[in-house]
Amino acid sequence: RLISILEDARPSIALVDNVGLAILKEAKMNQPSQKEHGDGALIVMIDINEQRLLPRTNPEVDGLTSRHLAYVIYTSGSTGKPKGVMVEHGGVVNLIMSRPDVYGFSASDRMVQFYSIAFDGCALIIFTTLCLGGSLHLLTDDIRSNPTQLWDYLQKRSITQAALPPAILQDCKNLQSLSTPLTLIVAGEALPLSLLCDLQALVPNGRIVNDYGPTEATVSSIAWKCPQNYDGDVVPIGRPIANKRIYILDNHGQPVPLGAKGELYIGGVGVARGYLNRPELTARAFLQDPFVDDQDARMYKAGDLARYLPDGTIVFLGRNDHQVKIRGFRIELGEIDAHLVDHTMVDKAVVVAMGEGSDKRLVAYVVAKPDDQLVQSLRTHLSSRLPDYMVPAAIVRLDALPLTSNGKLDRKALPAPDSSAFVHEEYEEPRGEIETRIAYFWAELLHLDRVSRNDNFFALGGHSLLAVRLMNRIAVLGVQPSLSSLFASPRLSSLAEYVSQQLLTGGVSLSMIKPIPRDGDLPLSFSQQRMWFLSQLEGVSQTYHMPLAVRFRGEINREAWQRALDTVFTRHEALRSVFVAVDGQPQVQILPAHSGIPIRWEDLRG
Structure with a gap:
């Protein structure tokens, strides 16, 4: 990589x-004795002593x-x-000048440098600390890799500022609370x-800032400054720092409503x-900013999903490039990840699509x-936060997520779910x-080794499409149960009892529902016949x-409204249905989509 x-x-x-x-x-590259020539570099040996x-x-x-360019720093690319x-x-x-407002940084502060200088966060730590007159503490590798030693260092050296992943x-649950006012x-x-929740107990005299x-x-x-004794059900990333503009846009590049993803x-x-x-790649990620008058202004497409809370703070929902489509639904895996880590029992989470x-x-x-x-x-x-198609079929507990040598999630090393999932x-x-x-039908459809007579079809990962396939398999037993029977009797024993009763009474014969072409005249429903x-x-x-009058404040975007x-x-x-008489009989016609x-726009100002 180097x-x-x-x-x-x-260089x-x-x-x-x-x-x-x-x-x-x-x-x-060139040897130390050589000067700069062509693509080579002048190499300067540094002796730290x-x-x-x-x-x-x-x-x-x-x-x-x-x-002017300050630095070039490298990040991982999707192509490797x-x-x-x-x-x-x-x-x-x-960045430097925004720190006092966000973190309350002053010349009396003591900051530790935890990150490698190859990480962009060092621009915040090194330049801010030195430019604003604080003292910078450089950590040894032993301290950086041991949370207990790191925590002891923060306490003994009365560190007041620390940026940590x-x-x-x-x-951190076994660490002692700090008596120092650590940010x-x-x-x-x-x-x-x-x-x-754990960190709030560890820094009772300080504060926590979630930085994005x-x-x-x-x-x-x-950045978001966590209030004392915060008991919310999500962790916001906060509001934009000074001179930043944040937009949350839909697929058409338009701002989303409050609360929408x-x-x-x-x-x-x-x-x-x-x-x-x-x-x-630059042209795809760095776009002209259409929300300001400056034609040279640009905005960066972060690739992250977010939404606004009612108070205007922002919540991170995960990456936008982890989309999958299951049963016709387009799903952002990062959104499920975010809801999982909101649970107090979960430290980390990742959702993948299998099959x-x-x-x-x-x-x-x-x-x-x-x-x-x-x-x-x-x-x-x-289930209380997401539609059923976004609830994972299996949940696998791990002691740690497998990582590649670059520190990224190794998806290939994730184990297949067993019965405990x-x-x-x-x-x-x-x-x-x-x-x-x-x-047997359940085990086959749900990819399970065995099924208890007390198990619930939907709790095992079943869904409506699998339910249809299950009904087709049950039909070979000589009965055609309705789909609603499975929702009414989702446990194996109760469903089997229902099927047995149907067999005793001769079964149920259901005719197939056939779709009707939409380009011709259609019959009215009973309620439509009454209205006609x-x-x-x-x-x-x-x-x-149902007439409705609504007053809008501000300028209306007519194109967006239309x-x-x-x-x-x-x-x-x-909304596209009209009612006509054909040979004296009412019919429904559906207008083209x-x-x-x-x-009709009316200007009433004059």
């Missing part, structure tokens, strides 16, 4: 120690502006090739609600120049302590031929009209 970065950046100067020199030689020889004054650079993000000076300065704080900045990944921001928008864009876009000061040597076609199903993997009621509790938790009742062997046959009769009897009447009405008109046949709704 070689790839060097080849892409082609003019390389500062190296002995280890770095070996890497450069491997990258086939000779700091006294280094200059103590900053160089004077004529003509330097906020639009790192992307070099070009960050300008103006973004870094804005949730991963290092996961096992704990949590950044780098989503902060689970359960972890926030992609590298492409200069480290930090949104959309994709995050970041504008304002700090939006990076783009990706080095990647013009096509193909009609057998595709959602499987959730959670990092949580062993608990006999975990799967049931999480299914109940998700489902909500099983105490096992009781199926009784009789009917129960045994139906249990009354309209013929009474003549023109306002009885069934598009919204046309979308609803297209979706619902009832693309015909739209005409809107």
